[in-house]
Amino acid sequence: MKTGFRLWFDEIRNMRIKAKLFLLIxxxxxxxxxxxLVGLQIGFSMYDQQIYEKSSQVLNLSSTLIENELNKVERLTFSIMSDEQIQQHLIVMNSNESDYIRIQSRAKLVDRLVQYINSETYISAADITDVNGNSYSSGNLTTLSPERKELIQETSDRGAGSLGWVNPDAQDYSLIATRQIRSSDNLELKKLGSLVLHVNLDKMVNQYAREAVTRDGELIIVSKGTLVYPRSVSMKSLISEDSPIGSSLRGFRILEQDGEKYFVSHIHSDYLGWTYYNTLPFQTIFYNLTLMKNWMIAAFLISFFLLVGFGMAVARSVTRPIEGLISNMRGLQIGDLENSELPPIAPISQQMDEVGLLQRTYRMMIVRIQELIKENYTKQIIIKETEFRSLQAQINPHFLYNTLESINWISKMNGQKQVSQMVESLGFLLRSSISLKQDMISIEDELKLVQHYITIQKVRFEERLDFQLDVPDALRGYCIPKLTLQPLLENAIKYAVEVMLEPCIIHITGREEGDSVLLLVEDNGPGIDEAYLEQILTGERQSRGTGIGLKNIDERIKLSFGEEFGIQVENRTDGGARITIRIPMTKRG
Incomplete structure (x- = not known):
């Protein structure tokens, strides 16, 4: 099992990114x-349960209200039966009294009956029959068939004073409540007659079962296989069944009748033995729910395929640039990097995501590599040329040094002290400039070069050159690129001393500033034109002469110590120029 899972995992790991993204989505x-969908199904199930609970609650309420009214009818029959006036009048009607007395008793009996009936909403008619078969009625009494009269009489006699109910039939839609009227004098319980009340069941159900019956639903009342309400129904199977499902008093189910499904909830009452059914067409209550379910399933399927398509497009947009990048890398792997073609420049509309940045960075890297190759190639050529020229220049340094020593010796022999000093200084300068052993020297050694250079220039300019040196001994041990100060003195002599008739002061001072050493070369000459100076520093114009330029000195310091160091050239407020050299406090070793 572990091996199979490992193989499956390795297979997924080695898939292409496009396939991985598609699989993930x-x-x-x-x-x-x-x-x-599972949550939706659970929600639908809860909705079904809510429908049942609601239907059951409404049906229970309706049946309770209907039976409460029937209890009122039962109490009404008991009140009429036990009414002393009615019993006295019936005794008179059953006796051999004169016709006048009997007519009076008859009228009073009917009046008393009317008083009871007029206060009731659902009693359409009332009828009292004495033992001689004479009838005394009130209300809208319908004509009953002999069979129904006989059934009512049997129910009344069978009850022997208790209430009996006769369900409606096809001719008479009234619910009949009947009971015997028995004499209560001395508890002799002698039969005086029969009471029959006609209950308007349609009106009662419409009043109290309005909540249970929807626009397309139907309330059905069944008693022992007999339809009580309404007069006719389409659900014949409900009438023919002996009892509801199982032995439960309430429940619900889905029945099919004539190809149509019905949601049926029921509740059984022990008071009259009736079963109340609330039938709702399944299509009516579940149409919107089924429609919503189908729409949601369709929406899920459509969104699934749309997102899968969108995922494939996203995967292609991610992998296509990567594949192009891989193709270019393979081309560079087997080709010439220097002469290889660059990937096309990314259009402005290209995505600015990580893949787009990777493409642009790759192209910039190739461009930079090619530039470095060309730069390195150019530097190698320059180095070769420099070495060749250096070899040409080094004809025989020892011969030159020996010649200068001979001139120095002859000058001393002839008492030419000034010539001797110039020859010694020139020899020192030549040895220092030709020597390639050290690129970095101490400030002390650099100042020695400066002093020998000044010795030669003092012979030339005499009193016109006033050189001053003020560098503390604590700073002279720090390192400085060789031939940094001497070119600056050469520039000061060229642009200040040579153009002035009066004495020119050149002053070199040094001081500390934080972790840096500042060396200042100042003169009181005419200064430097700002535009000309800017062109020299940017390299747009070469400095006059064959010496080392300001830009070259600045670049050497920056290459040696960093971009925060170098030189700064400015004009003094009181006349002349000032060149500031900033180097770190670095010593050899």
Whole structure:
């Protein structure tokens, strides 16, 4: 099992990114859709249960209200039966009294009956029959068939004073409540007659079962296989069944009749033995629910395929640039990097995501590599040329040094002290400039070069050159690129001393500033034109002469110590120029 899972995992890991993204989106959509459908089904089940609970509650309320009214009818029959006036009048009607007395008793009996009936809403008629078969009625009494009269009489006699109910039939839609009227004098319980009340069941059900019957639904009352209400129904199977499902007093089910489904809830009452049914067409209550379910399933399927298509488009948009990048890399792998073609420049409309940035970075890398190759190639050529020229220049340094020593010796022999000093200084300068052993020297050694250079220039300019040096001994041990100060003195002599008739002061000072050493070369000459100076520093114009330029000195310091160091050239407020050299406090070793 572990080996199979490992193989399956390795197979997925080695899939292409496009396939991985497609698989991820598909699995995500499938899981989310399954969870949503399960939740939807649970919601529908809860909705079904709510429908049943609501239907059952309404049906229970309606049946309770109807039976409460029937209890009122039962109490009414008891009140009429036990009414002393009615019993006295019936005794008179059953005796051999004169016709006049009997007519009076008859009128009073009917009046008393009318008083009872007029206060009742659902009693359509009332009828009292004495033992001689004479009838005394009130209300809208319908004509009954002999069979129904006989059934009512049998029910009344069978009750022997208790209430009996006769369900409606096809000719008479009234519910009949009947009971014997017995004499209560001395508890002799002698039969005086029969009471029959006609209950308007349609009116009662319409009043109290309005909540249970929807526009397309139907309330059905069945008693022992006999339809009580309404007069006719389409659900014949409900009438013919002996009892509701099982032995439960309430419940619900779905029945099919004539190809149509019905949602049927029922409740059984022990008071009259009636079973109340609330039938609702399944299509009516579940139409919107079924429609919504189908729409949601269709929406899930459509969104699934749309998201899968969108995922494939996203995967292609991610992998296509990567595949192009891989193709270019393979081309560079087997080709010439220097002469290889660059990937096309990314259009402005290209996506600015990680893949787009990767493409642009790759192209910039190739461009930079090609530039570095060309730059390195150019530097190698320059180095070769420099070495060749250096070899040409180094004809025989020892011969030159020996010649200068001979001139120095002859000058001393002839008492030419000034010539001797110039020859010694020139020899020192030549040895220092030709020597390639050290690129970095101490400030002390650099100042020695400066002093030998000034010795030569003092012979030339005499009193016109006033050189001053003020560098503390604590700073002279720090390192500085060789030939940094001497070119600056050469520039000061060229642009200040040579153009002035009066003495020119050149001053070199040094001081500390934080972790840096500042060396200042100042003169009181005419200064430097700002535009000309800007062109020299930017490299747009070469400095006059064959010496080392300001830009070259600045670049050497920056390459040696960093971009925060270098030189700064400015004009003094009181005349002349000032060049500030900033170097770190670095010592050899």
């Amino acid at each position: 598909t699995i995500t959509m499938a899981v989310s859709s399954s969870i949503s």
